[in-house]
Amino acid sequence: MSQPFRHGDGDRIDRTRPLTFRFGDRVLTGFGGDTLASALLANGVHEVGRSVDLGRPRGIVAAGVEEPSALVQIEAPFPEPMLTATTVELYDGLVAQPLAGRGLLSSEPDPARYDAVWAHCEVLVVGAGPAGLAAATDAARPGQRVMLVDERPPGPGEATPAGVRRLSRTTVVGYYDDNFLVAIERRTDHLGPAAPPNAARQRVWRIRAGRVVLATGAHERSIPFPDNDRPGIMLAGAALTYLRCYGVLVGRRALVYTTNDSAYPVADALRSAGAEVVVADTRLGSRGVPPAGNPPAADLTGARITEVFGEQRVICVRVGDRRLDVDVVLVSGGFNPVLHLYSQAGGRLRYDEDLGALLPDGCRQRVDVVGTAAGEGLPRCGPPPLPEPSAADSRTFVDLARDVTIADVRRATSAGLRSVEHIKRYTTAGTAHDQGKTSGLLTSAAVAAALGSSAAEVGVTTARPPYVPVAFATLAGRDRGDLFDPIRITPMHGWHVAHGATFENVGQWKRAWYYPREGEDMAAAVARECRAARTGVAMMDVSTLGKIDVQGPDAAEFLDRLYTNLMSTLSVGTVRYGVMCGVDGMVLDDGTAARLGPERYLVTTTTGNAALVLDWMEEWLQTEWPRLRVWCTSVTEQWATVALVGPAARGVLARVAPDLAVDTASFPFMRWRDTTVAGLPARVFRISFSGELAYEINVASWNGHALWEELVAAGAADGIVPYGTEAMHVLRAEKGYPIVGQDTDGTVTPDDLGLGWAIRKSDKDFVGRRSLSRPDTARPDRKQLVGLLPEDPARHLVEGAHIVERAPLGPPPVPYLGHVTSSYFSVALDRTFALALVASGRQRIGTRLFATLDGELIPVEVTGPVLYDPKGARRDG
């Protein structure tokens, strides 16, 4: 007969909706509204898995998230490890396996969507039990947003109070600063294979609440006795839940084993459902007075379970001198108010002797605890009694999830451990999927007994988020794939893609790295691009460079304080290279400053440091120099910028900029002009990062694409070549121009880079100047930027290779002089070359050193950093 243990109509199931599922190798049926656990119990299945260390059969203990033992692995529709059968909603086609303590991750990519939303409310009520509903109803009023969050699916006929926003299947997992709570909504899990693919499987709710009401209820706890982990031994309250909510009679011959009155209605209900029930009350002489109704009396008082028979399933128990044949043992050792969130919020807890449990004792955040979570109506039965020490202690469990017994606890204390935190780590109690929800206080009680102290003194371990396990992918949300981090692109990006560019990530930017042609590898493409820049004309998208508009009466003074060289001496219409140091004197960034007017500059930064430099400027302006009348505005994306480079660049520019006098006399190096390029309003800078005649043409970014195409067309006659960041790196390295972040690493001063000329002679201070005279930064033997020429002109040094003075290498540690920061093949030099930071490098020019690579020694000649056109003859074309 299918579902032989169904009895009556549970108020959560829908008997008109039969569902078929598979557990292990058995095909079973249940009903809509069932959990996997209730469906298994309806089919008489108690054993669901094996314990992690001892491999003992384990059954269903509880009816909710506190379940310590009934772990399953979901196989279909998509594999998910280690869920509790008590929280998995049944659906057609569910396939689950018993789980032996360790989950299995699927190698299939997870097809599900996940998302997160922000929510705000004046009152957040956690838990939709009677106390939560009352609190929500009470809080609801016009203009006040009340959210009611409950972990269960919406029960049939459960009314949501008017003016209250209810979230079901939603578990608050974390309570953080300033009443910020995080909840996980399970939106499609219960639909199984029928889940719509475009719907997020789970959603993270980020809730900011004015006030929080915790109506999180209480978890029943067990009573330790020998073999108390046998399938069929479960919490009394759970048995009642299965009967009332799911129409499942968990057994036909029940022993109710309790320390308190709460289990009597359970016995009552099971009896009326036709079960034989014996009530054993641990209290001596108690007649057990249940809260309401005509009480059945306890059959046994002062009772203790001393022995359990049956392995896969309890069949018989010994209570005192009596043997009772049973198929379930329903245990109630009292209740623990659920205060994990309260504790996470910073709430203090106090141990209540009457309840044998912790109660809220004040919290700095705006939170109230109501109902059983505050201890209201809980039986005042004290902690559950522990058995007298005996050989059976090694089979008497306090934490089923981690196979922790009373013997383990005693072993820990006799090893000298006193702190419950140590004992938790020694025994691993409380560290499993349930984080000790039902076992925490049992463990403490066992520790207290072993130490002859009290549970109050022993305390419990701290509750940490999340309250229930949360899938990694759920918290990852939608920040996946291309949305993991913004991809920043320039206005010409589409052109680069269409023309086969390969890209490199520079921070969040996608920059064209090189443009391989048919049959070209990277080296060939870069060589071609470099050759064009040196011998003809080439163009590059440099729109990613940071641009900051600095204006105001004190703009010049301001820049003088931040750059190592003076910007106040620039005349309008001119441009100057500048270096910025951190307060520690190390190079922070470099770029150019163009004086647009008496009180206005446009400064550029490296691509990676644009935001950093603007923040740097604002910080000094606001926090140190508030009297300076200066305003800084980012215009990085206002302008699209194209570098037009090479001896033929002037001709190309002349063609597209008819109004601009391009001859050297009218438009000399380090000047800028406003004009029209290809009919577009443009600002042209005559600056060069390659040593060649070069222009940087700026237009409004929405015109960037047009400008690019016009230049491609205008340069066609001269065979203009677009080039990427790699060629740019080679060209600048041939000239010994450092790149901040590649040739520097935060430990390099301007002088180390050979930029001493860019440090003002006047004694006027600039940020970082004082640091340059510290004993270590003033050392003459600091690492300095030099060029390296491998003796074998075909030999390429790996960037990162280290430099040593002599060969062969001695035994480690081998002292080294520095390392290679940049290394390329130069078409112009027809050989390889490198830049390196080398101790006393400038004094070593002309000497022979060795670059080490995985133990191999490559002889190199030290040169100055400028290897191409040292006289700068090519600058004007």
Place this chain on the structure above:
Amino acid sequence: MMLITCPWCGPRIEIEFHYGGEAGVAYPENPAELSHEEWGRYLFVRANPKGEFFERWCHSAGCRRWFDLRRDTVTHETGSIG
């Protein structure tokens, strides 16, 4: 996640802010006149109290204004300075 009150924009989540460490550490009047020890202290030594801390924050994702904040480094409770 802390809710930090920007004096201009009001309460915003901590992600919108940039942390500036201890408040009230002024750039020395004449750095050149400081000893190496004094300069080293200015560069690197900052208060690191357990409890009340006066610190700098910048509402970098908002109005870009720097401001001082009083915050408890244990409870993360914040309040304005004054």
Place this chain on the structure above:
Amino acid sequence: MLNTLAEPSRPDRLWRSVEPRRRYQVVIVGGGGHGLATAYYLARNHGITDVALLERGWLAGGNMARNTTIIRSNYLWEASAGIYEHSLKLWEGLEETLGYPILFSQRGVLNLAHSPQEVRDSMRRVQANRLAGVDAQWLEPADVAEVCPIVNVSPQVRYPVLGATFQPRAGIAKHDYVAWGFARAASDLGVDIVENCEVTGFDVRAGRVTGVRTTRGDIAAETVALSAAGHTSVLADMVGLRLPLQSHPLQALVSELLQPVHPTVVMSNAVHVYVSQAHKGELVMGAGIDAYNSYSQRGAIHIIERQLAAAVELFPVFARAHVLRTWAGIVDVSPDASPIVGLTGIDGLLVNCGWGTGGFKATPGVGWCYAHTIANGEPHPLNAPFTLDRFTSGALIDEHGAAAVAH
């Protein structure tokens, strides 16, 4: 090389937690891994057993109990490689030395590179490591996939894996057992381990520290050695010693027990992920440092969310693993991301701090060197570079590049 799931043995004897005497030759403040290792090596290497180790709470309950147990020595600069490599060598013999199973597993550590600059930096570190005698190699993406098949090395991701440095001798150990092993050994050699004993002040006579005041009475000492990680500033303030330290939360998390899936240790500074699979089967993962100073052992959730996004991108197989527990330690970060170990300028007071996120792996190494410093009144050659003075001279040991957050 899949990790075993062997259940570690549980010794039936650990340490004696005793009442403090009123006077000791050496008082070590802070019963974490460093303090314990220092006490042990003081007794073992220098025969100094008149030592009290004071712990304000439960032994090794601070960062030692909260770290992600990664052990490696592949730091950039000679000074760092020196002390971390010495530490790694000690790790390699520690089970025998302590006679205690610390589950030290040399499963190797991968440091991933996601950008051309990270590739340069990685190459640089590999070359520096080899000269320093640290085992290190560069792996191309395909080789990365060989070492750790679950890493997504596809070029199609936002920040593709361009390669990795690999230190085969690196690995993990069981943090609690390391602490307990040192505690038991130190206790056996006669060191007094005092728990629930918080230092509330120092006795200073004529500019010399002569003892500590504690919640369990005053204790005189010839040498007081601080070893309190995130709380060092709080103690130093009591004697007016201002240190270049800032304390931050460093978050970590753990998953449920899983069948073996992750054979090594993977770290990625760019996306702030570092993860290994512990012996019992749980994934142990470190997150980023919260930006602000804090002594609360908890961080903000967005750091965890960000880290898990990166983790699932890097390890698609982790998608449905579950976070069971998150927590934070309090790390004391120095301006150059390198430690401060040695004299303080105050007679009788020594300091060991500033390890940031690197403390665990250094445990035996710094214990060895700090003990030497205490016993001889001057630094061991391996900790000599890590002076306070470097913040005056500017001779920093900048490990931000090599260390970043992911130690």
Place this chain on the structure above:
Amino acid sequence: MTADRRRSPLGGFATAFARLDTGSGGRLRIAERPYPRQLDVRAEPTARAAAEAAVGMALPSTPNRINRSGDRTALWLGPDEWLVVGGGGDVPAVPESAGWGLVDVSAQRTAVVLSGTAVELLAYGCALDLDRMGPDWCAQTTLARAGVILWDSATDEICVLVRASFAAYLAAWLLDAATELIG
């Protein structure tokens, strides 16, 4: 000046936005409003009037509020910073030592307008309590992982100003967030 050859950052998204409009049955509309004139205005308190005269409208004094004047709107960005959106004509010149400044940032950001269930869509990535912003609001904040300026551009419409280089990312993010709406 030859023909308009401008390209807006989100020109390529027009069809995707249209698909959302139909897919959501008009419940949610996303559209780029390209090339908005944007002037970043800075002014000291004493020079405020001069700046207002130059841009031809009053600048809001209350943080995170806007002023509207004809086809232009002034957004509060900071205690001494405003963004004037809309309008046209020449960019006003700033006299020397004026105590106020101005930068044309029209091409720095593009404008994306959300209408219909805009607040719900933004809630996927914006931590502001958008139901409590009051009338004529604006805010600089983060949306997803991009910095944005949001403002109350019309009834049942929210305008998102996003930097040109982030625009494609943000558009892709918005469309992905709307996945459940289009089915």
